[in-house]
Amino acid sequence: MPINFNQVPSACFVLEEEKLRRNLEVMQRVQQEAGINIILALKGFAMFSTFPLIRQYLHGTTASSLYEARLGFEEFGDEVHAYSPAYFNDEIDELMRYCNHITFNSPAQWQKFKTKIQDSEKPISCAIRINPEYSEVEIDLYNPCVKGTRLGVTADQIGDKLPEGIEGLHFHTLCESDSYALERTLKAVEARFGHLLHQAKWLNMGGGHLMTREGYDIEHLIGLLRNLREKYDIDIIMEPGTAVAWQTGYLTSTVEDIIDSQGIYAVVLDVSISAHMPDCIEMPYKPVVLGAKEAVLGEPAYRLGGLTCLAGDYVGDYAFDKPLQIGDRLIFNDMMHYTMVKTTFFNGVRHPSIGIWREDDTFKMIKEFSYEDYKNKLS
Template sequence: MIDINKVPSPCFVMDENLLRQNLSLIKSVKERAGVNIILAFKAFAMWKSFPIIREYIPYSTASSVYEAQLAYEEMGSLAHTFSPAYTPENFPVFMKYSSHITFNSLSQFERFYPETLKHDRKVSCGIRVNPEFSVVETDLYNPAAPGSRLGVAADQFGETLPEGIEGIHFHSLCESSSYDLEKTLEQIEIKYGHLLKQVKWFNMGGGHLMTKKGYDVEHLISLLQVFKAKYPNLEIIMEPGSAFAWDTGVLVSTVVDIVDNRGIKTAILDVSFACHMPDCLEMPYKPRIRGAHFDPVEGLPTYRMGGNSCLSGDFVGDWSFDKPLTIGDKIVFEDMIHYTTVKTTMFNGISHPAIALWNKSNELEIYREFDYEDYKGRMS
């Protein structure tokens, strides 16, 4: 377990043992179900940990040229790539670093597929479909919301796919269960079952939170096995991101001031929700704090947590503590590895937390510390 007293503040720190537990489970699902599970960089791209990940899972998925290049350089393999749109300038770079390229529209496929035929290495092309069905309630994270720009709707296809399309991709889940996947596959089969028989691979996208406590892993494996038996022509691919890093680490911060305004006490921290934990504001959601009561408890000291940017809405609350907070107290936000470091900003010139690994030898490895030059370099 991470010794918080040995961690600088602020700092994202991942626990190697917890990461390996997740990776072991993911590898087990992959092998038992006979599918290919790959890492989605959009949720987790802490590349200095990739040597650990490669022991279990060797492939990844990219959504940009930088992610594709990172896959090639640090995962040591070509990426499975999807982008909402390719351009004449970036498509050659995508081809260089990708084994699979999925197109978001038929027009994009028609425009760029001829380029893949000129490439010196075969690139397998796919098309993203939109099942127009999702259990995701937050529209910001729902690719299947009405009018979505992501994926081709069923009524835009005929009875056969255009020549050159070897795979079908969908993504409409977000931190979802195997039962959500089951419902989604039912809709996929209704709309696209005839097309699934015409391709070589089927990418089920991300959002499969198989490492979350309570997730029915056995049901997932059974569901995948049945689907594979029904479509023996398909290689099934899954690309979760959060599942890899779920509950593997924390963000360590420190109370630097306490503000009391009309009876509302706010603990001002040396981190920012806007800069370092944006999903707390975007989703929105309230994270767990180690040692704190998640819901306010009458009679106990209760505080909002305030970020250190000048954005007025840079706060989340409220939590109760068994004793009053004081300046210098550590505040440890749980489960802060996925969708954090990939989304942080340097808005306001706020110092970026260090990034570290608590390794299996119970030692702290600082992966990266940030300074003024990192901020200055981004501004011009």
């Protein structure tokens, strides 16, 4: 049964367990039929109360920092991978305790930590991030191949042989992409790095594979992955974040005030776009609000805005079948990936709580935030 929002408080991030399982089943099929491994990118989704479910399907996690690696190690278990543009002398020992795969961003970073890793008793398989100089991502903010990028080495920088001790290659150039964008990307990877793929034991294809989006050509993806794996006799890893949590939950909110502002109804909600849905402003994109439509010129438009002082703390103009009233509930859709991981306490605003709508149709509150959560990060 769908969520009964009357049982969910406001403001609250609420994950629908059944939808998460549905996504994981798609991923399980890809893993089984293509013979690859999928791990969860914690940067995109790290609601660890869901890890017992995710663990039934995925092989581990990937971290972009020491803290994410620790979270993956402590709460998920299984494989922990890491990739960061730079590692630190005072963190590497701890990172090595958590990880079994580490990707380095440059030959210099690898040289810096190589001896430590090779001397360690624990086997850690290392990779280098490559820049295939091909990305179809149109927004520079999300394009790792943009001119002047710091992310990964180009083919002419790495040369004919994998650096001594390096066993894997890693690229990440996609963003909410389909399998055809991956196919074209793989052509660029093969053209520039094909000789190294023959030498490598594994290839990590990063994230950005939106295989759980309706209409994604799963058959095509499976074919691509299988062919590549067989051609180079190489293990393939994918590390999506978005695709795991895609369309699996909501942010509930309440209308606190409506201000008639020069022909627009400016709505004040009990959430903040800037603090709780920052990608709506960063990317930017306009989220789907259940029951709302695009505002049409000449009809009442409601500008959904947040609690902070930032003038731009709003998501855009919407229309509703019935006039909005103070106290109405508004539900933002698809609010699981890159939301909770990015929220802030800007202005000291109340942080939405976090809950799960369970498969047995009950709501479970997982976490409520307090003044201490706000205060503790300030000094």
